[in-house]
Amino acid sequence: GQQLNQNPQSMFIQEGEDVSMNCTSSSIFNTWLWYKQDPGEGPVLLIALYKAGELTSNGRLTAQFGITRKDSFLNISASIPSDVGIYFCAGQLRAGGTSYGKLTFGQGTILTVHP
Amino acid sequence: ETGVTQSPTHLIKTRGQQVTLRCSSQSGHNTVSWYQQALGQGPQFIFQYYREEENGRGNFPPRFSGLQFPNYSSELNVNALELDDSALYLCASSTAASGSPHEQYFGPGTRLTVT
Numbered sequence: 001g002q003q004l005n006q007n008p009q010s011m012f013i014q015e016g017e018d019v020s021m022n023c024t025s026s027s028i029f030n031t032w033l034w035y036k037q038d039p040g041e042g043p044v045l046l047i048a049l050y051k052a053g054e055l056t057s058n059g060r061l062t063a064q065f066g067i068t069r070k071d072s073f074l075n076i077s078a079s080i081p082s083d084v085g086i087y088f089c090a091g092q093l094r095a096g097g098t099s100y101g102k103l104t105f106g107q108g109t110i111l112t113v114h115p
Numbered sequence: 116e117t118g119v120t121q122s123p124t125h126l127i128k129t130r131g132q133q134v135t136l137r138c139s140s141q142s143g144h145n146t147v148s149w150y151q152q153a154l155g156q157g158p159q160f161i162f163q164y165y166r167e168e169e170n171g172r173g174n175f176p177p178r179f180s181g182l183q184f185p186n187y188s189s190e191l192n193v194n195a196l197e198l199d200d201s202a203l204y205l206c207a208s209s210t211a212a213s214g215s216p217h218e219q220y221f222g223p224g225t226r227l228t229v230t
Contacts, residue, residue: 006157031217042205042221043158044117088157092217101209101217102148102171105157 006089006106014114019076021109023089031092032065032072033103036085043088047074079113086110117141119208119222127228128196136191136225138206145210146170147189148219149181152203164189193227201229 006023013019023032031050035043047058049065049072056063062075072089090103118141128134140147146165150158160173164183178194187208193200203226207219 004157033218035221040223040226042117042119042121042223045218045220048218090157101219102160102163102173103150103158103207103219104160107157108155 004089004091004104004106006109008109009107010110010112012112012114013079015079015081017079019079019083019111020073021087021089022071022073023091023106024071025091025104026070027093028069029091029093029104030069031101032063033090033092034061034063034072034074035088035090037088037108038085046087076111079111081113081115084111084113117208117220117222119206119220121204121206121222121225123225124223125226125228127230130196130198130229132196133192133194134196134227136193136204136206136227138189138191138208138222140187140189140206140208141220143210144208144220145187146208146217147183147187148207148209149189149191150205150207150221151175152205152224154202158205161191196229198229201227203227 033048034046037043047063054065060077064073086108089106092101120139148163149161152158162172167183180192182190203224205224206222209219
């Protein structure tokens with residue numbers, strides 16, 4: 001099935017460093033979401049973006065909805081050991097009304113933080 | 116914690132058998148979506164249920180079917196299990212209303228192993 005192109009696939013960083021990852025698509029979305037998944041658990045919603053150009057923060061996390069509506073970016077500042085996990089972007093195309101809004105996911109970015 | 120629960124946590128089945136997975140949605144949510152997550156991949160959309168009817172389907176064969184009950188809980192049924200059906204099955208709940216965002220909140224998943 002279709003998946004978004006998420007980069008990088010993995011990152012190894014030192015505690016305290018900033019992290020950037022991105023997600024691109026060949027088609028537009030009108031919602032972008034970022035999730036974090038720990039081993040053996042379901043994805044946890046971090047940030048949701050609803051408008052092209054929107055910049056939204058959640059603590060040390062900042063995400064942006066690309067102007068073209070085909071990409072999104074996630075930044076984590078001053079990383080800490082508990083940031084370790086797999087980060088997924090997901091795009092959603094809502095046709096209005098109660099039309100279903102399936103999520104299309106990227107392949108994930110595996111983040112490792114060295115103390 | 117999202118309030119979305121799934122059962123069972125783990126399941127081992129033999130090829131050709133049938134399986135039923137269950138999901139209870141978050142309080143106040145009326146829509147349930149099911150996803151399949153193979154190892155090392157992002158979740159893939161199976162289908163969504165709204166008002167007890169299937170409201171969108173991904174690229175999965177008819178042997179994947181579901182139900183939604185009046186209390187918005189849901190079941191995923193898979194018939195004639197194949198080895199490739201081994202995966203983490205995730206349920207996500209959301210609220211579908213005209214013009215509202217479809218933020219989806221995931222349960223912990225059911226790990227299905229087919230031998």
